[in-house]
Every structure is written in C-alpha cells, then in structure tokens.
Amino acid sequence: MRTKPNSARLSLTFISTMVSTMVFLALGSASALAQQNAPTQAPSSSLDTESLHSISPIQLERLKSLSRQKNCFSCHTLDKNFVGPSYKDIAAHYTSSPLVETQLTQRLLHGTRGKWGVIPMPSNPQLSEAEGREIINLILKLK
Ligand code: HEC
Numbered sequence: 001m002r003t004k005p006n007s008a009r010l011s012l013t014f015i016s017t018m019v020s021t022m023v024f025l026a027l028g029s030a031s032a033l034a035q036q037n038a039p040t041q042a043p044s045s046s047l048d049t050e051s052l053h054s055i056s057p058i059q060l061e062r063l064k065s066l067s068r069q070k071n072c073f074s075c076h077t078l079d080k081n082f083v084g085p086s087y088k089d090i091a092a093h094y095t096s097s098p099l100v101e102t103q104l105t106q107r108l109l110h111g112t113r114g115k116w117g118v119i120p121m122p123s124n125p126q127l128s129e130a131e132g133r134e135i136i137n138l139i140l141k142l143k
Contacts, residue, residue: 054141054142054143055138055141055142059138059141060138062138063087063135063138063139063142064078066131066134066135066138067087067135070124070126070127070131070135071124071126072124072135075121078142083119084116084119084121085116085117087139087142088142088143090139090140090142091139091140091141091142091143092143094140096137096140096141100140101133101136101137101140102133104136104140105129105132105133105136107121108121108124108127108132108135108136109123109124109125109127109129109132110123111123111124
C-alpha cells in the first residue's frame with residue numbers, strides 16, 4: 001500500500017495552518033476597523049441617541065441646557081424616574097401634536113398632579129410660555 005510521502009503531508013498541514021492564520025488575521029483587522037469607526041467619545045448622557053431618531057444632537061443639547069437653567073433637572077432626568085417621571089417616559093406616553101403640546105405646556109407652567117404618581121409638580125413661573133412650549137416640544141422628541 002502506498003502512503004503519502006511525509007513532505008506532502010507536511011505541506012498540507014502547512015497550507016491549512018496558513019489559511020486559518022489568514023482567516024484569523026482578516027477577522028482581527030475587521031474588528032479593529034469596526035473599533036476605529038466606533039465613536040470615540042461617550043455620549044454625555046446615558047440616553048442612547050443612536051436609537052432616538054426624532055431629536056438631533058443639537059436639540060438634545062438645547063433641551064439639557066434649558067432644563068438645567070430652568071431647574072427641571074432638580075426633579076427630572078432624561079431617562080430615569082426621579083421625583084418626576086423621566087423625559088423619555090413622558091415622550092413615550094404622549095403622541096406629539098399641537099394640542100398635546102399646548103396641554104402639557106399649561107400643566108408645566110401652572111403645575112399638575114395625579115398623572116404619574118402622588119407627587120405634584122409645582123407651577124414653574126420662571127418659564128415664559130414660549131420657553132415652556134419649546135421644552136415640551138423637545139421632550140416629546142425623545143422617542
Ligand atoms: C419640584 C419637582 C419638579 C420640578 C422642579 C419640575 N417637575 Fe415636572 N414633574 C414633577 C412631578 C412630580 C411630575 C408628575 C406629576 C403628575 O403625577 O401629574 C412632573 C410631571 C412633568 C411632566 C408631565 C406632565 C403630564 O401631565 O404628564 C412634564 C412634561 C414635566 N414635568 C416637565 C418639567 C419641566 C420641563 C420642568 C422644568 C421647567 C419641570 N417639569 C420641573 C416634578 C417636577
């Protein structure tokens with residue numbers, strides 16, 4: 001019976017090792033590329049802005065700065081329930097429309113209770129109606 005010469009068996013082993021090394025290297029560089037393309041800066045909030053299609057990064061910044069300025073963040077956060085419901089939950093709860101915006105703006109300016117829990121929201125006289133409407137409009141984009 002003829003057996004393959006050792007050298008042939010060796011070169012087969014060599015070739016298959018080479019092939020798997022090449023595949024390994026190719027996969028490695030693909031994942032390195034993917035990592036290069038990933039954003040290098042972590043978003044400043046834990047909100048996953050990639051999944052929010054209706055708010056732009058600029059609008060999100062505007063919402064955050066208005067909310068800081070107008071003291072909303074002492075009771076609300078973007079994505080976690082705190083004293084009041086999270087902005088994200090509010091956005092998910094309402095369908096955006098001019099009527100809903102008007103209603104929420106009025107509740108925001110004059111205070112409201114009983115929609116989310118037992119804690120009432122006091123009136124917010126530090127807001128003009130236009131500012132209130134702008135914040136509401138931005139909150140409702142968080143979906
Ligand atoms: C003192 C705490 C507090 C502050 C300050 C506050 N909120 Fe609220 N907010 C609440 C609470 C509590 C609720 C839930 C009220 C309820 O159950 O109806 C609420 C509810 C809301 C709602 C939902 C209203 C509804 O009818 O569904 C919006 C929108 C809102 N707040 C936005 C804001 C914005 C914008 C600011 C800043 C201008 C602000 N809040 C400031 C505590 C606060």
